[in-house]
Amino acid sequence: xxxxxxxxxxxxxxxxxxxxxxxxxxxxxxxxxxxxxxxxxxxxxxxxxxxxxxxxxxxxxxxxxxxxxxxxxxxxxxxxxxxxxxxxxxxxxxxxxxxxxxxxxxxxxxxxxxxxxxxxxxxxxxxxxxxxxxxxxxxxxx
Numbered sequence: 802x803x804x805x806x807x808x809x810x811x812x813x814x815x816x817x818x819x820x821x822x823x824x825x826x827x828x829x830x831x832x833x834x835x836x837x838x839x840x841x842x843x844x845x846x847x848x849x850x851x852x853x854x855x856x857x858x859x860x861x862x863x864x865x866x867x868x869x870x871x872x873x874x875x876x877x878x879x880x881x882x883x884x885x886x887x888x889x890x891x892x893x894x895x896x897x898x899x900x901x902x903x904x905x906x907x908x909x910x911x912x913x914x915x916x917x918x919x920x921x922x923x924x925x926x927x928x929x930x931x932x933x934x935x936x937x938x939x940x941x942x943x
Contacts, residue, residue: 819874823886827867827922828893834859853910860914861921864890868925883926890922891915 838855841847847855867890868883875882894914898904905911 819871819882820885820889822874823867823869823871823882823922824889824893825867826870827863827865827886827890827918829863830866831859831863831890834862853913857913857917860890860894861917861924864918864921865925865928868922869929870925871922872926872929879929879931880923880926883929884919884923886926887919887922891918894918 835856838847838852838859842849842852842855864887868886871886872879872882891914894911895906898906898911
């Protein structure tokens with residue numbers, strides 16, 4: 802039988818598991834949604850002015866899915882898990898913008914994508930919060 806300290810230590814060691822799972826799933830979902838929005842832009846279903854909004858929405862939705870997956874995998878501290886997953890996704894976006902030739906971190910678009918990744922991860926984590934039922938008041942029968 803495990804003690805409370807051993808359980809806490811095991812949960813701390815599991816960060817790479819649930820954190821990377823959520824970030825990878827969020828990245829894959831975001832890229833899939835960006836691909837779909839690119840197809841819609843090419844076919845003329847979306848106006849060209851909506852390209853930036855489509856990317857921001859794709860990042861947010863992908864981070865939401867990744868944050869929810871991380872929160873479910875962790876099992877407790879759902880909002881924290883979602884936020885950590887969103888921050889990891891924002892770090893991946895920063896790394897990608899540094900690797901791409903001509904990429905720049907200091908743009909308004911990067912800040913928008915990083916904030917939408919963090920907010921999406923937090924939103925996905927809070928979607929998985931287990932609500933505790935309120936205390937039921939016993940009624941006195943007269």
